[in-house]
Amino acid sequence: xxxxxxxxxxxxxxxxxxxxxxxxxxxxxxxxxxxxxxxxxxxxxxxxxxxxxxxxxxxxxxxxxxxxxxxxxxxxxxxxxxxxxxxxxxxxxxxxxxxxxxxxxxxxx
Numbered sequence: 001x002x003x004x005x006x007x008x009x010x011x012x013x014x015x016x017x018x019x020x021x022x023x024x025x026x027x028x029x030x031x032x033x034x035x036x037x038x039x040x041x042x043x044x045x046x047x048x049x050x051x052x053x054x055x056x057x058x059x060x061x062x063x064x065x066x067x068x069x070x071x072x073x074x075x076x077x078x079x080x081x082x083x084x085x086x087x088x089x090x091x092x093x094x095x096x097x098x099x100x101x102x103x104x105x106x107x108x109x
Contacts, residue, residue, distance in 0.1 A: 030072050031061050033079040038062070041091025042082065050078055050108055 037047060048055045051074045061067055067075070082090050098106045 030067060030075045031064060034058065034061055034075055037079060037082060037090060040083070041089070042094055046094055046097060046108070047078065051075060 034047065038044065044055050044058045048058050051058075051071060053071060057065075057071070061071075061075075082088070082093065093107070097108050100106055
């Protein structure tokens, strides 16, 4: 059973029809967001590490498996964080995943 999450305003572009009435685009599943990160070059192990889950959970979700609400929120936040800025390459960002930023904290932490 695949869960579909209604996109919140920041994820759902508003499309104007011919009579100027707003209509949101189609819904995006959390599984599609995870697949988008993976196709963008983020390894499954990195997603699992950032979301504090096992890799097998990520693979399950990519296959349409059920997700708990806390994991749905984490996946949506991770997707928004990594794709929210235009021109940011997820694969390049992953190269600095564990590099200390302030001497102690890394991006992933």
